[in-house]
Amino acid sequence: MRRRICIVISLLIMCLYPVYAIEEDNTIIINDRQLQNHISNIGLKILNSNKIDVRMIFVYKNKNDKIKLEPGLTKRQIIVYDKDIQFASEDAEIAAFLSREICKTAESYTGIWRGIVTSVQIKCAPKKYQIFFDKRAVDFMVKAGYNPLALITFMNKSYPQKRYDKISRTNLTSKRLMNIYEYIYTKYPYYLKNNEYIENESYQNFLLTSINNRKKLEEKIKTGSKKAIDYE
Amino acid sequence: MNKIKILFFLISFIALNEAVNAELLHDEFIENKLNNIDIEEPENNTQYNYESVECIPIKLKIQEEISTKKNGIQDAQELKFAVRNNVKYNDKIVIRQGTEVKATIGAYMSRGMNGIPASIIVDNFRIEGFENNKIKGLYIKRGLNLSLLVFPIKWALTPIPGVGSLTNFIIGGNAKITPKDTVMIYYYPDWGTNNINNI
Numbered sequence: 001m002r003r004r005i006c007i008v009i010s011l012l013i014m015c016l017y018p019v020y021a022i023e024e025d026n027t028i029i030i031n032d033r034q035l036q037n038h039i040s041n042i043g044l045k046i047l048n049s050n051k052i053d054v055r056m057i058f059v060y061k062n063k064n065d066k067i068k069l070e071p072g073l074t075k076r077q078i079i080v081y082d083k084d085i086q087f088a089s090e091d092a093e094i095a096a097f098l099s100r101e102i103c104k105t106a107e108s109y110t111g112i113w114r115g116i117v118t119s120v121q122i123k124c125a126p127k128k129y130q131i132f133f134d135k136r137a138v139d140f141m142v143k144a145g146y147n148p149l150a151l152i153t154f155m156n157k158s159y160p161q162k163r164y165d166k167i168s169r170t171n172l173t174s175k176r177l178m179n180i181y182e183y184i185y186t187k188y189p190y191y192l193k194n195n196e197y198i199e200n201e202s203y204q205n206f207l208l209t210s211i212n213n214r215k216k217l218e219e220k221i222k223t224g225s226k227k228a229i230d231y232e
Numbered sequence: 233m234n235k236i237k238i239l240f241f242l243i244s245f246i247a248l249n250e251a252v253n254a255e256l257l258h259d260e261f262i263e264n265k266l267n268n269i270d271i272e273e274p275e276n277n278t279q280y281n282y283e284s285v286e287c288i289p290i291k292l293k294i295q296e297e298i299s300t301k302k303n304g305i306q307d308a309q310e311l312k313f314a315v316r317n318n319v320k321y322n323d324k325i326v327i328r329q330g331t332e333v334k335a336t337i338g339a340y341m342s343r344g345m346n347g348i349p350a351s352i353i354v355d356n357f358r359i360e361g362f363e364n365n366k367i368k369g370l371y372i373k374r375g376l377n378l379s380l381l382v383f384p385i386k387w388a389l390t391p392i393p394g395v396g397s398l399t400n401f402i403i404g405g406n407a408k409i410t411p412k413d414t415v416m417i418y419y420y421p422d423w424g425t426n427n428i429n430n431i
Binding site for chain 1: 256257258261263266267269271272273274276278280282306307338339340341342344345346353355368370374377379380383
């Protein structure tokens with residue numbers, strides 16, 4: 001009798017397991033589709049709001065997806081990997097990530113030879129362009145109705161901090177964050193006056209880690225200097 | 233006894249609340265600076281309908297020359313343009329020559345190593361009496377691009393150790409916008425404000 005019960009249970013488990021596996025696969029596919037739609041909608045909203053009249057698409061890429069895709073500068077497709085948006089806790093933060101990528105891709109349409117030279121420049125000297133794209137991303141977010149401080153909160157929790165940037169191809173994240181902060185202060189002070197992110201942990205952490213840099217900005221504002229600050 | 237309990241509960245709640253608030257950091261200098269100024273919420277463009285293709289081209293010229301040379305420009309700097317010629321729509325003059333048009337420096341990039349030129353982006357064009365969201369205009373001006381020359385030399389010299397890097401010191405040109413430059417913007421009178429966008 002026991003033997004029979006055991007066989008029946010084992011058979012039941014064997015039958016049910018594939019069903020669960022299929023359901024799990026379907027759930028992943030549905031989630032992926034939903035995420036893909038959501039990312040596309042946010043991206044297209046940024047493009048439309050900013051009247052960006054060049055084509056680009058948004059591709060969400062799951063970590064299990066092994067197909068290699070060409071990046072935005074050559075094929076004008078913005079690839080969003082799991083690791084890119086795993087830190088995003090709201091739409092504004094996804095928009096922050098996408099806005100930066102849109103700037104980069106839109107820039108690849110400008111200049112001679114249909115933007116080939118510009119794309120090479122962005123690839124070869126990314127440091128110069130990083131801060132430029134960060135600032136443009138702020139503009140894009142504002143036009144699309146997102147709070148640009150989300151760019152600070154998103155970058156603060158997702159971009160690591162290097163030791164030096166003098167001989168590096170990229171800027172220190174703290175430097176980029178401070179440039180964004182200064183840009184928002186100069187161009188969109190409304191968002192700092194009515195700060196929705198003041199209780200956000202990532203924003204608080206940015207305030208904590210940028211005390212010295214903010215003092216430099218304070219000095220610049222007091223003296224009315226036009227010189228660009230060399231943030232740390 | 234109950235009253236004492238309620239009072240104790242209230243006091244501890246207020247104290248806890250204060251403690252939580254005390255932990256919040258504020259950028260006091262910026263906040264104090266901004267508190268005395270009236271700031272309007274920046275205009276966004278989330279209600280659009282780009283169905284219409286009918287547009288009015290408007291030619292502009294800058295009133296004062298600007299350049300990226302020696303900190304000559306700032307982020308968010310206001311610029312003044314003037315309309316070059318009378319602008320007609322349905323055989324009627326809708327914008328007279330010389331009408332002032334305001335714009336903002338979107339962002340600018342100073343010139344850099346490897347021959348990378350400076351660039352200025354001018355956007356947010358505004359004409360009095362016209363809806364801002366119906367104006368399509370983005371003007372990009374770049375300086376002399378030497379990277380076309382620098383990159384091939386750099387790659388050719390790379391096999392000789394240390395020599396390729398010398399080209400890093402070639403700097404690109406400054407960008408400037410002069411009254412001679414013609415800036416084109418477009419006004420789309422029928423670009424509606426249908427509520428298409430509700431994500």
